[in-house]
């Protein structure tokens with residue numbers, strides 16, 4: 001579904017060039033849940049933004065369903081969830097979710113139907129009339145996921161969506177996200193700093209390292225798709241987490 005070939009991206013800054021990505025090759029299959037993990041500054045966000053055509057690679061190509069990343073963006077192939085919920089405080093939750101749909105020209109009846117569906121999916125049915133500040137941080141992040149799901153894009157790109165939340169809320173949202181992924185069959189790209197989160201959620205874990213940002217290891221998960229939280233105590237989970245940690249350590253030795 002997503003193919004990156006030799007993707008490099010250098011930012012020209014006042015202090016000289018920053019090599020954010022170097023020769024990144026990656027294939028993401030339809031229905032994959034792929035996590036990107038690595039130390040701060042290794043290019044995880046830049047790679048996600050490049051897939052979504054929010055950045056243009058200096059060299060290399062990204063293909064999405066046979067289209068260029070830019071064509072895919074215009075065809076609304078992506079929903080994008082940012083680190084902060086980014087909801088407009090003067091709009092209710094429903095009207096926040098409605099905004100991209102309004103821009104895309106959906107009728108009021110279509111919008112209402114889609115909003116009700118995604119609010120149910122993220123378990124916020126009944127909260128559509130509230131304003132963002134009336135909801136907890138976890139609920140706001142669920143609302144921003146609902147907004148990204150509203151136009152039913154096949155691909156969901158999520159940049160550390162739960163990074164600012166406490167561990168208990170994060171566990172609950174991880175479970176909810178897995179459930180949503182299983183129900184919808186979407187292809188998900190997910191940036192995280194957390195090894196347990198990456199192992200719990202993913203079908204594949206992409207380990208990256210900085211200076212320049214590149215992929216050091218791709219780990220295929222052997223965990224079943226059905227994953228109760230207790231799976232984190234199993235030997236198989238611990239083995240995969242260990243492999244991720246080793247990959248991170250390997251990347252570090254380049255510094």
Ligand SMILES: Nc1ncnc2c1ncn2[C@@H]1O[C@H](COP(=O)(O)OP(=O)(O)OP(=O)(O)O)[C@@H](O)[C@H]1O
Nearest residue numbers: 011013018020039040041042043044045046047213
């Ligand atoms: N617009 C930009 N202009 C210049 N440099 C940039 C820009 N965006 C990112 N960078 C640099 O590119 C590198 C990769 O940044 P990126 O945000 O992709 O890393 P990251 O792995 O997502 O980090 P974090 O985990 O802290 O979010 C960093 O050195 C960053 O400073």
